[in-house]
Amino acid sequence: MNRSLIETLMGAMVLGVAGLFLMFAYTTADLGRTDGYEVYANFTTVGGLRVGSDVRLAGIKIGTVKRQELDPETYLARVTLSVEPSVKLPADTSASITSEGLLGGNFVDLAPGGDTEMLKPGGRIQYTQDAIDLVQMLGRFVFSSGQAGGESPKQ
Numbered sequence: 001m002n003r004s005l006i007e008t009l010m011g012a013m014v015l016g017v018a019g020l021f022l023m024f025a026y027t028t029a030d031l032g033r034t035d036g037y038e039v040y041a042n043f044t045t046v047g048g049l050r051v052g053s054d055v056r057l058a059g060i061k062i063g064t065v066k067r068q069e070l071d072p073e074t075y076l077a078r079v080t081l082s083v084e085p086s087v088k089l090p091a092d093t094s095a096s097i098t099s100e101g102l103l104g105g106n107f108v109d110l111a112p113g114g115d116t117e118m119l120k121p122g123g124r125i126q127y128t129q130d131a132i133d134l135v136q137m138l139g140r141f142v143f144s145s146g147q148a149g150g151e152s153p154k155q
Helices: 003-028 134-148
Strands: 037-043 054-057 060-070 077-083 094-099 106-111 127-129
Touching (some): 054 077
Antiparallel strands (some): 094 106
């Protein structure tokens, strides 16, 4: 076989594998999804939550974080969520910002309430719990345990 033909076939194979990888990454990351209805929630702090983070219900991804902005009147973080149209949320649903672990990212965890009225597109999730800052909590633990064991009892 001709050397240039082998190089051409190898190049085509590399491009084909790269194309398959890009297609896999695109479908896995849900970058093409734009459907869903939007609701929002206000938080005192969002921690490491980012645009594109998951919105989960019972551990299953049902949407994404679309926007984060500061409300200039209340100084709260307004987080806009896009939720799959097939998932109807009760009006008393609560939202908390949860961490996947020490090295994982944050996501919004929804807990449905028992209200018979459903949250409408553009509606507000009223009950929220802010992100827990693990670094700050660890720092408090280290400093408080150092103070507790600092002195020995007098006899």
